[in-house]
Amino acid sequence: MAPEIPIAIYPRSVKGRFRNLKYAILILAYTVFFLLPWMRWERATGPQQAVLFDLPSRHFYFFDLVVFPQNIFWLAILLLIAALLLFFVTGIAGRVWCGYFCFQTLWTDAYLLIERWVQGERPARMRLRAHGWTAERIGKLALTHAMWLALAFWTGFTFAAYWADAPRLLTSFVSGSAPFAAYATVLLLTATTYLFAGVVREQVCTYMCPYARFQSVMFDRDTLIVSYDRNRGEGAGGRHKVTRALKSRDERQAAGHGDCIDCGYCVQVCPTGIDIRDGLQVECIHCALCVDACDGIMRNLGWRTGLIGYTSERALEGGRTRFFKLKTWGYGAALLLAALLLVNSVATRAAFDASVRQTRQPLTVMLSDGSIQNSYAIVVNNTSVHDLELRVGVVGLAGASMSVQPADEIELHPEESLTIYVKLRLTLQAKAPKRIPFDFALVPEEGASAPLKVPSQFYTR
Amino acid sequence: MMDEPNKQRDGSEVGTTGHVWDGDLQEYNNPLPTWWIWAFYGTVVFAVVYWFLYPAWPIGKTFTRGVETVTYTQANGKQTTVPWSSRAEFVHDMQSGPEAIKQKTWLEKASQASMQQLGTDPQLLDFTMKIGKRLFGDNCAACHGAGGQGVLGHYPNLTDDAWLWGGSLAEIRQTIAQGRHGFMPSFQGSFTATQLTDLAEFVLSLSGTQGGNPEAVQRGARLFRSDQAGCFYCHTAAGTGNRAVGSANLADHVWTIADVSGSPSYAGKLAAVEGVIKQGVQRQMPAWDHRLSQTEIKLLAVYVHALGGGS
Ligand code: SF4
Ligand code: SF4
Numbered sequence: 001m002a003p004e005i006p007i008a009i010y011p012r013s014v015k016g017r018f019r020n021l022k023y024a025i026l027i028l029a030y031t032v033f034f035l036l037p038w039m040r041w042e043r044a045t046g047p048q049q050a051v052l053f054d055l056p057s058r059h060f061y062f063f064d065l066v067v068f069p070q071n072i073f074w075l076a077i078l079l080l081i082a083a084l085l086l087f088f089v090t091g092i093a094g095r096v097w098c099g100y101f102c103f104q105t106l107w108t109d110a111y112l113l114i115e116r117w118v119q120g121e122r123p124a125r126m127r128l129r130a131h132g133w134t135a136e137r138i139g140k141l142a143l144t145h146a147m148w149l150a151l152a153f154w155t156g157f158t159f160a161a162y163w164a165d166a167p168r169l170l171t172s173f174v175s176g177s178a179p180f181a182a183y184a185t186v187l188l189l190t191a192t193t194y195l196f197a198g199v200v201r202e203q204v205c206t207y208m209c210p211y212a213r214f215q216s217v218m219f220d221r222d223t224l225i226v227s228y229d230r231n232r233g234e235g236a237g238g239r240h241k242v243t244r245a246l247k248s249r250d251e252r253q254a255a256g257h258g259d260c261i262d263c264g265y266c267v268q269v270c271p272t273g274i275d276i277r278d279g280l281q282v283e284c285i286h287c288a289l290c291v292d293a294c295d296g297i298m299r300n301l302g303w304r305t306g307l308i309g310y311t312s313e314r315a316l317e318g319g320r321t322r323f324f325k326l327k328t329w330g331y332g333a334a335l336l337l338a339a340l341l342l343v344n345s346v347a348t349r350a351a352f353d354a355s356v357r358q359t360r361q362p363l364t365v366m367l368s369d370g371s372i373q374n375s376y377a378i379v380v381n382n383t384s385v386h387d388l389e390l391r392v393g394v395v396g397l398a399g400a401s402m403s404v405q406p407a408d409e410i411e412l413h414p415e416e417s418l419t420i421y422v423k424l425r426l427t428l429q430a431k432a433p434k435r436i437p438f439d440f441a442l443v444p445e446e447g448a449s450a451p452l453k454v455p456s457q458f459y460t461r
Numbered sequence: 462m463m464d465e466p467n468k469q470r471d472g473s474e475v476g477t478t479g480h481v482w483d484g485d486l487q488e489y490n491n492p493l494p495t496w497w498i499w500a501f502y503g504t505v506v507f508a509v510v511y512w513f514l515y516p517a518w519p520i521g522k523t524f525t526r527g528v529e530t531v532t533y534t535q536a537n538g539k540q541t542t543v544p545w546s547s548r549a550e551f552v553h554d555m556q557s558g559p560e561a562i563k564q565k566t567w568l569e570k571a572s573q574a575s576m577q578q579l580g581t582d583p584q585l586l587d588f589t590m591k592i593g594k595r596l597f598g599d600n601c602a603a604c605h606g607a608g609g610q611g612v613l614g615h616y617p618n619l620t621d622d623a624w625l626w627g628g629s630l631a632e633i634r635q636t637i638a639q640g641r642h643g644f645m646p647s648f649q650g651s652f653t654a655t656q657l658t659d660l661a662e663f664v665l666s667l668s669g670t671q672g673g674n675p676e677a678v679q680r681g682a683r684l685f686r687s688d689q690a691g692c693f694y695c696h697t698a699a700g701t702g703n704r705a706v707g708s709a710n711l712a713d714h715v716w717t718i719a720d721v722s723g724s725p726s727y728a729g730k731l732a733a734v735e736g737v738i739k740q741g742v743q744r745q746m747p748a749w750d751h752r753l754s755q756t757e758i759k760l761l762a763v764y765v766h767a768l769g770g771g772s
Contacts, residue, residue: 359608366621367621375620406586407581419587423769
């Protein structure tokens with residue numbers, strides 16, 4: 001069997017409230033994404049870029065928040081919040097992520113704008129294709145693809161700019177002295193953006209997107225879906241075009257026809273190329289453009305809008321949509337909990353952290369006076385944006401004497417990391433245990449922040 | 462597509478290559494996909510560009526060297542530019558890679574600093590301990606162990622506070638630079654068996670080891686300080702050792718040759734000490750000043766001092 005040759009989709013433009021909402025989200029998302037890396041930010045130390053993921057030094061800057069590798073827990077909980085939020089809104093409002101926020105949707109939307117701007121509205125684009133390889137078509141296609149590539153490149157470059165000082169990256173990128181990773185990243189993202197938003201489009205949603213495959217399990221009878229009101233549209237005699245005899249609503253009702261005038265507008269605007277009147281389909285990303293289309297038609301005819309609209313399975317059967325069900329409360333509670341945990345963790349983050357490494361070669365040393373010595377290396381990180389003065393002490397090891405290198409009291413600049421070498425000497429009492437647990441206490445200068453206790457062991461033999 | 466090799470996408474029959482073998486054997490003409498062909502042309506172009514840039518073709522005893530070059534500094538300080546090779550690239554990286562440059566500035570700083578500063582300045586100490594660990598691992602660990610723990614009876618433990626030749630920064634540096642020769646003669650034929658035991662009893666008593674025979678200790682003490690045995694020449698009358706000749710302090714708890722702490726019974730400890738008196742000691746630490754630079758020796762001295770036992 002010969003495979004079906006995919007038919008190109010030429011979505012028609014539409015006006016309406018959902019279209020406006022989508023434009024608003026597109027503008028907001030693009031503004032944030034494209035401008036954020038260029039935003040400067042004053043800091044006592046560190047780079048002057050508001051948002052910077054500095055991989056080489058493993059510091060993530062987010063306005064006044066500096067995230068260190070040991071805060072990786074925040075990322076985990078952020079991902080958890082994102083997942084919960086997705087479950088939460090999908091349960092209530094269906095594929096809103098797909099329809100409004102998904103990068104694939106946003107970039108495809110922008111690419112469609114370019115396409116329409118260069119090649120014209122749907123009929124013009126179809127005519128262009130039908131006429132074969134004319135000079136006009138080649139020129140317009142070339143311009144479209146050039147603009148697509150330019151947007152793709154700027155998308156890729158903007159992404160790279162989050163990982164390096166943006167203005168410097170731009171100059172080094174142009175002069176050919178940027179790191180290889182930057183070129184590779186930009187090239188890869190340019191290629192994928194161009195391919196996915198320009199060439200593959202709705203097939204990403206239908207065949208490649210894993211999220212599209214499993215979100216149906218989050219749906220229930222109360223979840224909002226874009227749906228065609230079959231009862232109203234078809235009536236007893238099915239849909240029918242407006243003809244001289246079937247003009248007013250009363251005439252149509254009398255003839256048994258529904259409100260759908262079979263104008264096909266809802267089909268033409270659909271970016272995934274489906275007919276919503278055939279019912280809910282996997283391809284439908286719930287972008288509600290067909291809602292805008294049909295509402296426009298209905299308004300022109302002076303009829304009630306909402307022949308296509310956001311509604312739930314229960315509402316379609318004449319019931320009332322229940323938004324607040326057990327699932328909503330459950331996801332909501334979990335979401336709130338995770339958000340509180342994150343906020344609390346960020347707000348109460350310690351000014352510094354430390355880890356102790358015990359010297360193991362040798363573990364214990366017999367000294368000339370018969371006492372035992374253990375050595376430790378304590379790595380201290382100043383994770384704050386202030387200078388930090390620390391004093392090292394020992395808690396729970398009675399009678400131990402201590403010597404510290406480089407000094408008893410150390411000073412750490414913001415974001416600095418330092419190793420302190422500590423030797424503990426202990427004159428053993430008879431029957432000392434093999435291992436004595438104790439804590440190192442790192443005490444900051446008065447009130448700067450809370451002292452830190454790091455557990456360790458003293459080996460006696 | 463592949464399950465029906467004689468059909469095209471649109472369902473029509475695929476043509477044949479036109480050859481006929483053995484009267485009826487024909488071959489379908491199914492060309493490779495276009496993208497595949499272009500990918501192949503791409504590899505050809507890549508290969509040609511590569512031949513130009515990098516060493517590629519053997520010609521008799523030599524080979525085409527390519528136009529890419531690497532510039533690095535030779536051992537005598539001269540700059541050379543050679544055709545690209547991974548070895549030259551490596552040398553270049555070791556000299557002028559970002560890490561190499563960072564290390565150079567720190568080495569420069571360390572060579573200016575005093576040993577005191579190396580041990581107390583936080584940043585310099587950080588650098589010293591990292592470089593010191595590497596230098597120690599490369600040069601010293603074979604004898605003294607990776608952590609400086611030594612081998613009892615052979616190589617001194619550098620992490621305790623007993624120093625045969627002194628444990629100050631300057632003394633450690635001197636030891637590394639000039640080397641040391643530790644020597645104690647063998648007394649195998651000089652004493653009777655009883656005398657040997659007496660001496661060992663006394664030496665053990667010096668560090669407060671319990672369980673000895675008081676009379677034997679008395680006799681040993683007298684022998685130790687007599688001209689006949691002459692032990693006190695090196696170890697001093699009190700047995701506290703003499704750093705000028707590297708003789709051990711016998712009055713502390715650290716044993717560098719005899720495995721006293723390792724023997725649970727008094728008899729075992731006694732035998733260990735007797736063994737050392739009989740055998741004598743012969744130890745050599747080589748001089749490093751012609752193998753390591755002054756800065757390296759300085760850094761090593763601070764590192765060893767910080768290992769745990771420096772005084
Ligand atoms: S059917 Fe309607 S909601 Fe679904 S993708 Fe098409 S236009 Fe969007
Ligand atoms: S836009 Fe509305 S009236 Fe027109 S075909 Fe679609 S459902 Fe029917």
